[in-house]
Every structure is written in structure tokens, then in C-alpha cells.
Amino acid sequence: MTISGTAVAGDRKLKTVSLTIDGLKVEVPEGTTVLEASVKAGIYIPTLCYHPDLEPYGGCRLCVVEIKQMRGLPTACTTPATEGMVVTTESPAINEIRRASLEMILSTHPCECLVCHRRDRCGPNDICLRSVAVDDRCVTCPSNQDCELQKVVDYLGVHELHIPRDTTPRDIDNSNPFFDFDHNRCILCARCVRTCQEITCVGAIDMANRGYNAKIAAFNDLPLFDSICRSCGECMVRCPTGALNPKEVIRSDKEVKTTCGYCGVGCSMYLGVKNGKIVGVRGDPEGPANQGRLCVKGRFGIAEFVNHQERLNMPLIRKDDKLVEASWEEALSLVAEKLGKxxxxxxxxxxxxxxxxxxxxxxxxxxxxxxxxxxxxxxxxx
Ligand code: SF4
Ligand code: SF4
Ligand code: SF4
Ligand code: SF4
Incomplete structure (x- = not known):
């Protein structure tokens, strides 16, 4: 079976390369990474620092693969696909290295639930079935059941840790009015740092310190609110864990596509709706003006005014010096009659x-x- 890549951009024909991944022939445009080629072929490779919007980073070391005639286990996200390459994405040796990297990530992470054999039976916010005293767990996390780390742990089947853990409580920065930064749940994948540099072009945060003390921090370790952060939330939407999360997380029943009404840029967005109320906003990756990005107003400013109890949602007509609710038909007829003069x-x-x-x-x-x-x-x- 052969998977062909897109070989034409506009009228210009792109050069393609052909490689074999797990026995599958794949053709992709030159410059595609091995990870992207695997995604295109429908082959899953675990990763936590990779994000399609960001430059390759190779930080989490989970996407290691074997490539014929190449030494060691290169990371698929930073290795360009080349003609004739033969890639193996799964083997006992590969998964052993991945588990070792994952254990290091988990060594500073709340992971009682992650390695618990009863986790599948716990719904969000359930009381712990093993011990009510355990607070180091997923069921208290807003990302529970929507967390990339959980998926990777499940995929690699890590059920115990062989290296010492550092469970010292870390700061929670809740200075930002729209989202919280819980450093306890941060896995230092640097997606947020790279987003702030590559996409938002603000550079408000960076990696600080080393080893178990490593953390994501604003300049001078200031709270986010006192830093140059613009509260756009672009970092939050790319965070693979519950480290960066909106102040209030409500899962929507459906999404409605619309255009942001805050300014003339015209960003395309999806409104998450539950019980007739907006409970979330998501940038539309297909939006020509914004390509999925939103500013603070679009991401966090819509729900409050749309849902506001004092918002007018019926026309008012002044009668005897009092504004009285009227039907649209009545109001429009009145306007037409007055304009007619x-x-x-x-x-x-x-x-x-x-x-x-x-x-x-x-x-x-x-x-x-x-x-x-x-x-x-x-x-x-x-
Ligand atoms: S970030 Fe993910 S793995 Fe960590 S506590 Fe939250 S749900 Fe669990
Ligand atoms: S806050 Fe989220 S995106 Fe940033 S490094 Fe931590 S886990 Fe990664
Ligand atoms: S909210 Fe925006 S500006 Fe602030 S740290 Fe995140 S990406 Fe940077
Ligand atoms: S999200 Fe921000 S930039 Fe985009 S249309 Fe709304 S206000 Fe303008």
C-alpha cells in the first residue's frame, strides 16, 4: 500500500520523497519530518512536546524511532524524511527508551491516578477508590480525560516508576484573570514558551533553573499578570496537560462557528455552547484572517457580554418616557415610519x-x- 503526499502547491510542483514506515510506502513533500510523514500514514508515534503549529523541538524524547543505516534512536519530530529511508516506529528497544523518558517526566508530576490500575473506573471528580487522602491525582484536574499525558502513559503502559520522585508542592500562579498556571502539572514540554515566541511573538515566558528546579517563568519570576504577558491564551490552548487551564472549565454540548465581533480583523472562531450559553471559545484553524489564533478579547471577552444578564436582546421603544420591550416587527415598522419623514x-x-x-x-x-x-x-x- 502506498500513501502519496501532496505534490502540488498552486501551479508549482513540489519535490517529493518516498520512504518506508513500518513496511508502508509513504510519499511526502521534501522537508516533511519523519513524524509528520507517520501522521500522514496514520501511524501513531507518542509525543508531548510536538505541536503542528510549532517548530520541531525534540525535547520530550518520546518520538524516538529506528532508521536503517542511522546510528542510535533519532527523534522523529526533528529528522527530515529522505528518499529511500526505512523507519521502524515500534520495537521493545524503542519503547524501553520511551518509558525511561516518560518516567523522568512523571518524576515531578501528580501521578497516583496515572499509574493506578483502577483508573479506568474513575470518572471526573470521583472520590478516590483507593484512599480519600490521595490528592496527587487526575480526578481533581480540569484536564482529566482530555489530557495528552494520560494518553501517552496509557499507550506506553507505564504502571510503576523506577526513579525517585520529587513531590514538593510547586506554585500555582492564578494572577492572570482568565487562566491559571499550575506548575505542579507542568511537564516542561516548552510548548507554551515556543508558542509565546513563535506565534504570539511576545516572549513573556521562558525555561528557568535546572534539574528538579526547572520551571516555566516570566522575567524575574514575576506573576504572569505583572509580566509582559498579553493574556491571549495561545499558550494555554497548546498545553498538553492541565498546567495551563481557563479559570472555569465547562465542557460544551455543541460548537457554533462565527466571526469575532470585537474588531475588524474578523477572526473566525467556534463558540462552545451548553444549555443555550457560551461556555468556551476556540480559534478556527481554517480561519483565513487568524489561522486558529485569537487575542485576549476574542478568546476570553465574548462569553461575559453575550451571556450578561443586562444585555439587551429585545428592542425597546420609548413610550411615555419609559423604555418598553417591543417585538422586532413593531420596532422596525416604527423606524421605517420615522425615517420616511x-x-x-x-x-x-x-x-x-x-x-x-x-x-x-x-x-x-x-x-x-x-x-x-x-x-x-x-x-x-x-
Ligand atoms: S495534567 Fe493530565 S496527567 Fe496530570 S493530573 Fe491532570 S489529567 Fe492527570
Ligand atoms: S505549562 Fe504546559 S505547555 Fe508549558 S511547559 Fe508546562 S506542560 Fe508544557
Ligand atoms: S497568554 Fe499569550 S502572551 Fe501570555 S504567555 Fe501565553 S502566549 Fe504569551
Ligand atoms: S480575536 Fe482579537 S484580533 Fe481577532 S477579531 Fe477578535 S478582537 Fe480582533
Whole structure:
């Protein structure tokens, strides 16, 4: 069976390379890594520091593979696929190295649940079936059952640790108004650091210290809120564990695609909805303006005002000096009747920068083509 890579970009033909992964012939564009080629072929290789939006890093050492005529076990995420390469992604030797790397990651991580043989029977927030005194566990973590570390531990079947653990409690930075940073759950994969440098281009955080004292920190170890962090949450969405998590985590029932109404960039996003309320926001990776990214306003500012109890969701008509709720039909008829008393340039139309480009376009069209006025503006100058 052969898996072919995309060989054409626009009119330009890309050079491709052909390699064999676990006996499967795979053809991919030149420059593709062995890990990306494996993903394309549907072959799973465990990894925790890799993220498709970020540059290869090779930090967690979990994606090691065997490559014919290459020494040692190279990391698949940093090795470019080359013509004729023969890759093996699974063997007892490979998995032994992966388990050793994973044990080092777990040596500073709350892992009672991870290595517990009863974990499958525990739902989120269950009382521990072994001991109520155990607080070093997944069921108290907002990422429980949605955690990449859990998946990797399950895949590699790590059920005991052979190296000393350091369970000294670490800081929880809850200074940011939108998300918390629990250093106890951090596995130092550096996805957040790289996101802040490569995607957000802020560089608010970096790796500090060494060994068991290594941590992710802002300059001078300041709380995030006092640092140059812009609270965009891009690091949070790429964190593979429960280290970076929104203040409140509510799982949605469905998602609705929309466009952010906060500014004219027009970022595309999915709103997570539960019981008719917005409970989460996710950037749309296909969005042409944002490619999945959002700023602090789009990510954290939507739900509060949309769900706000004082938000107007019915038109109000002033009657006897009092604003009274009315139907849309009644309100629009009243506006049409009042506008009918004026002609052309006597009318001005004010739209909103918080509306989409398309809505603003329709509004100026109504003004010019229907109402006959060029007096059009929107709130950006107000
Ligand atoms: S981050 Fe993952 S593995 Fe760690 S406590 Fe939370 S759910 Fe468990
Ligand atoms: S906070 Fe999350 S993304 Fe950052 S290093 Fe820790 S685990 Fe990785
Ligand atoms: S929230 Fe944004 S600016 Fe702040 S650390 Fe994360 S990626 Fe950087
Ligand atoms: S997410 Fe931020 S940049 Fe994007 S449209 Fe909304 S306010 Fe503008």
C-alpha cells in the first residue's frame, strides 16, 4: 500500500520523497519530518512536546524511532524524511527508551491516578477508590480525560516508576484573570514558551533553573499578570496537560462557528455552547484572517457580554418616557415610519466596528442604495 503526499502547491510542483514506515510506502513533500510523514500514514508515534503549529523541538524524547543505516534512536519530530529511508516506529528497544523518558517526566508530576490500575473506573471528580487522602491525582484536574499525558502513559503502559520522585508542592500562579498556571502539572514540554515566541511573538515566558528546579517563568519570576504577558491564551490552548487551564472549565454540548465581533480583523472562531450559553471559545484553524489564533478579547471577552444578564436582546421603544420591550416587527415598522419623514442626505447611518465586514457592507448598501445618503460611518471614530 502506498500513501502519496501532496505534490502540488498552486501551479508549482513540489519535490517529493518516498520512504518506508513500518513496511508502508509513504510519499511526502521534501522537508516533511519523519513524524509528520507517520501522521500522514496514520501511524501513531507518542509525543508531548510536538505541536503542528510549532517548530520541531525534540525535547520530550518520546518520538524516538529506528532508521536503517542511522546510528542510535533519532527523534522523529526533528529528522527530515529522505528518499529511500526505512523507519521502524515500534520495537521493545524503542519503547524501553520511551518509558525511561516518560518516567523522568512523571518524576515531578501528580501521578497516583496515572499509574493506578483502577483508573479506568474513575470518572471526573470521583472520590478516590483507593484512599480519600490521595490528592496527587487526575480526578481533581480540569484536564482529566482530555489530557495528552494520560494518553501517552496509557499507550506506553507505564504502571510503576523506577526513579525517585520529587513531590514538593510547586506554585500555582492564578494572577492572570482568565487562566491559571499550575506548575505542579507542568511537564516542561516548552510548548507554551515556543508558542509565546513563535506565534504570539511576545516572549513573556521562558525555561528557568535546572534539574528538579526547572520551571516555566516570566522575567524575574514575576506573576504572569505583572509580566509582559498579553493574556491571549495561545499558550494555554497548546498545553498538553492541565498546567495551563481557563479559570472555569465547562465542557460544551455543541460548537457554533462565527466571526469575532470585537474588531475588524474578523477572526473566525467556534463558540462552545451548553444549555443555550457560551461556555468556551476556540480559534478556527481554517480561519483565513487568524489561522486558529485569537487575542485576549476574542478568546476570553465574548462569553461575559453575550451571556450578561443586562444585555439587551429585545428592542425597546420609548413610550411615555419609559423604555418598553417591543417585538422586532413593531420596532422596525416604527423606524421605517420615522425615517420616511426624511430624504437622502438628511439621514445619517452609523454602523459598528464590532459587526462583521459583511454586515457593515450591507449597512452602507442600505444607506446609499435605499436611503439615498452617503452619510455613513461606524463607531471606530466615535
Ligand atoms: S495534567 Fe493530565 S496527567 Fe496530570 S493530573 Fe491532570 S489529567 Fe492527570
Ligand atoms: S505549562 Fe504546559 S505547555 Fe508549558 S511547559 Fe508546562 S506542560 Fe508544557
Ligand atoms: S497568554 Fe499569550 S502572551 Fe501570555 S504567555 Fe501565553 S502566549 Fe504569551
Ligand atoms: S480575536 Fe482579537 S484580533 Fe481577532 S477579531 Fe477578535 S478582537 Fe480582533
Amino acid at each position: 426624511y430624504r437622502g442626505e438628511e439621514i445619517a447611518v452609523i454602523s459598528s466596528a464590532k459587526s462583521t465586514n459583511e454586515d457593515n457592507y450591507v449597512m452602507q448598501k442600505l444607506a446609499r442604495a435605499v436611503l439615498g445618503t452617503n452619510n455613513v460611518d461606524h463607531c471606530a471614530r466615535l
